[in-house]
Structures are given as C-alpha cells and as structure tokens.
Amino acid sequence: MKLTPGKLAGMKAVSDSRGVIAAAAMDQRGSLQKALAKEKGVPDVPESMxxxxKSIVTEVLTQYASAILLDPEYGLPAAKRRSKKSGLLLAYEQTGYDNNRPGRIPDLLNHWSVRRLKEAGADCIKVLIYYSPFDSKEINDEKHAFVERIGDECRGQDIPYFLEFVGYDPQSGDEKGLEYAKRKPESVIRSMAEFTKDNYGIDVMKAEVPINMKFVEGVRSNAGKGSAYTRKEAMELFRKSAAVATKPFIYLSAGVSNEEFAETLELAAESGVKFNGVLCGRATWAAGIPVFAKQGEKAFVEWMKTEGVKNIQNVNEKLKAATPWYEVYGAELKAALA
Incomplete structure (x- = not known):
C-alpha cells in the first residue's frame, strides 16, 4: 500500500512524534445541545454556547493531543484556538440520522464538500455512519455506496479519510444491554472486515472496541448486571477484530467514562493488538457539561485545566501501548518519515 503526498501530509499532521494518533473529539452537535439545555433547564441553547x-475544550485539550476533531457547523472558531502542534479533522456528516425511514441512513452537511472542508483547514476528513451487518442487504448496500462516494471525493482532494462506524440493533433492542453485548463482537468484526476493503478508500478506521466492558467478567468496569465474556474471551475478541483490519485503526471512546475507557485500552494492550491511537471525546470533557451550564465559562476553564487535563493524560498514558500507523504501510514508508 502506498500513500499519496497529500494523504501522507494529512496523516503526519494529526499524529504525534511516534506516528500514533492521540486525538481529541469535539464534533458532537445535537447531543451536546441537548445535554447543555438539560443542565440549564431550558428547551434549547443558542449556537454561541x-x-x-468547543473553543474552551479545544484550547485546553490540544496542548495534550496530536489533533482535534471538530465540526464545521459550530467548531470553526474553536479550530482557530487549537495548539499549533495539533492537527485538525473535520466532520462531514450531519448530526444524527434520518428518523423517517429504517436503517439509520446517514447524510452529509448540505453546504460542505471535501474541497470546502480542506479549504477551511482540515488535515483529514471524518465521516460517521451507523452500521449493522445484521441489517438488510438493501440498507447496507446504500451505505456502502455512500462510503465509496466520499472515498472518491477524498482521493480527488488527496486528503485522508477517517471512517467511524457505530453499531446498532436493527430490531430496536437495547444496545447497552447484555444481549447486544453478546452480538457486538460479530458486528464490529464484520464491519471492520467490510470497510478495510480498498474500494472504500478509507485511510483510518475509527472503530468501536469489540466488547462492552460493563459485561466483561472480573474487570473494574463490570456493571454487575451479568457477563457476556470472560476476560480471556474479551482479549481474544480484541485480537479477532484487529486481525481482519488491513488499514490503520484507532479506538473511539463511545461516551463511556474516562475510567472505563482507560481500562478498555489496558485490556487492548494486554491482548497484544496493534491499534494506532484513539479519538477520545466525551471520556475527557463530558463530566464538565454541568459545570459549564451552571457555573459559567470561567469555572469550566478551570475544570478543563484540572479534571479535563487529568482525563486526557490518563488516556495518553495508555497510548504508550499503541503502535505507529505507518507500520501498516511497511518499512518503506517508515523510512520516508524518518
């Protein structure tokens, strides 16, 4: 596999000196708006909020992150406040999904293109889709075409393409429950195998971990509501999902607590998988939402500089086990980066 000059430059911009992607995520829109409104006790909050x-989170966390993921809707002012050593990923998808039809169909931002995102300063493009290998062939084929089109657009602009896939239960079951935890490994493994195919043009997979830590026997994060896997089985599932990936992959934090995500990365490291970093969002800053909403900006800045920094440093400590993304591309690229 070879990387074109633009893709190589984009990948270097979002990586640390080791070639590991130690990125923070702050592209939440709808969920953040709802959370802020709930904490303030109002039906809605202004865009300026x-x-x-996003600006406060970005300014603080990019001192400790190789890159920040933002959205072009509310995140461009924040992008200007990031550390000079921190790269920029911009989200291309609309927040949420189409509720008027089954299958959680994605859509792109109406007024943006890969060209426009690149002109706005993006080093890399990120797209999130909800994807389940258990859904119908018709729904998944539509998503495959969607992902392919963006791959072609990114190739045309010579910019790296990060795909984030988030699994779901097509039968509308509880995705946080025990039954889905048992099916999650197959969902993640089949999704990884699908989207690392060359026709999609994806450069980095932003992947879910293949297990739910709350249902792993004998770990600190076990929620006490039963177990879907032993510790040994969980480690084997990490290895199985990594084995099908032919492209670099990083783990997403998926809204779990900082403690749970840190333990997840410990287990990934113990299992020996060669993951290439993280895109960690809510696990670093979500606990500060009530502080911002109820005590204001100044209090939130202080919270971020103490608790937020502690959270990202906790994750960064676990990233010592991550391997450089360029190893996936072989020794030739490693030599070129030296």
Whole structure:
C-alpha cells in the first residue's frame, strides 16, 4: 500500500512524534445541545454556547493531543484556538440520522464538500455512519455506496479519510444491554472486515472496541448486571477484530467514562493488538457539561485545566501501548518519515 503526498501530509499532521494518533473529539452537535439545555433547564441553547464550549475544550485539550476533531457547523472558531502542534479533522456528516425511514441512513452537511472542508483547514476528513451487518442487504448496500462516494471525493482532494462506524440493533433492542453485548463482537468484526476493503478508500478506521466492558467478567468496569465474556474471551475478541483490519485503526471512546475507557485500552494492550491511537471525546470533557451550564465559562476553564487535563493524560498514558500507523504501510514508508 502506498500513500499519496497529500494523504501522507494529512496523516503526519494529526499524529504525534511516534506516528500514533492521540486525538481529541469535539464534533458532537445535537447531543451536546441537548445535554447543555438539560443542565440549564431550558428547551434549547443558542449556537454561541456550543461554539464557546468547543473553543474552551479545544484550547485546553490540544496542548495534550496530536489533533482535534471538530465540526464545521459550530467548531470553526474553536479550530482557530487549537495548539499549533495539533492537527485538525473535520466532520462531514450531519448530526444524527434520518428518523423517517429504517436503517439509520446517514447524510452529509448540505453546504460542505471535501474541497470546502480542506479549504477551511482540515488535515483529514471524518465521516460517521451507523452500521449493522445484521441489517438488510438493501440498507447496507446504500451505505456502502455512500462510503465509496466520499472515498472518491477524498482521493480527488488527496486528503485522508477517517471512517467511524457505530453499531446498532436493527430490531430496536437495547444496545447497552447484555444481549447486544453478546452480538457486538460479530458486528464490529464484520464491519471492520467490510470497510478495510480498498474500494472504500478509507485511510483510518475509527472503530468501536469489540466488547462492552460493563459485561466483561472480573474487570473494574463490570456493571454487575451479568457477563457476556470472560476476560480471556474479551482479549481474544480484541485480537479477532484487529486481525481482519488491513488499514490503520484507532479506538473511539463511545461516551463511556474516562475510567472505563482507560481500562478498555489496558485490556487492548494486554491482548497484544496493534491499534494506532484513539479519538477520545466525551471520556475527557463530558463530566464538565454541568459545570459549564451552571457555573459559567470561567469555572469550566478551570475544570478543563484540572479534571479535563487529568482525563486526557490518563488516556495518553495508555497510548504508550499503541503502535505507529505507518507500520501498516511497511518499512518503506517508515523510512520516508524518518
């Protein structure tokens, strides 16, 4: 596999000196708006509040992150406040999904293109889709075409393409429950195998971990509501999902607590998988939402500089086990980066 000059430059921009992607995520929109409104006890909050929240998170966390993931809707002011050593990923998808039809069909931002995101300063493009290998062939084929089109657009602009896939239960079951935890490994493994195919043009998979830590026997994060896997089985599932990936992959934090995500990365490291970093969002800053909403910006800045920094440093400590993304591309690229 070879990387074109633009893709190589984009990948270097979002990596640390080791070639590991130690990125923070702050591209939440709808969920952040709802969370802020709930904490303030109001039906809605102004866009300026989202911009301010994102700017504070970005300014603090990019001192400790190789890159920040933002959205072009509310995140461009924040992008200007990031550390000079920190790269920029911009989200291309609309927040949420189409509720008017089955299958959680994604859509792109109406006024944006890969060209426009690149012109706005993006080093890499990120797209999130909800994907389940258990859904119908018709729904998944539509998503495959969607992902392919963006791959072609990114190739045309010579910019790296990060795909984030988030699994779900097509039967509308509880995705946080024990039954889905048992099916999650197959969902993640089959999704990884699908989207690392060359026709999609994806450069980095932003992947879910293949297990739910709350249902792993004998770990600190076990929620006490039963077990879907032993510790040994969980480690084997990490290895199985990594084995099908032919492209670099990083883990997403998926809204779990900082403690749970840190333990997840410990287990990944113990299992010996060669993951290439993280894109960690809510696990670093979500606990500060009530502080921002109820005590204001100044209090939130202080919270971020103490608790937020502690959270990202906790994750960074676990990233010592991550391997450089360029190893996936072989020794030739490693030599070129030296």
């Amino acid at each position: 989202l911009e301010d929240f």
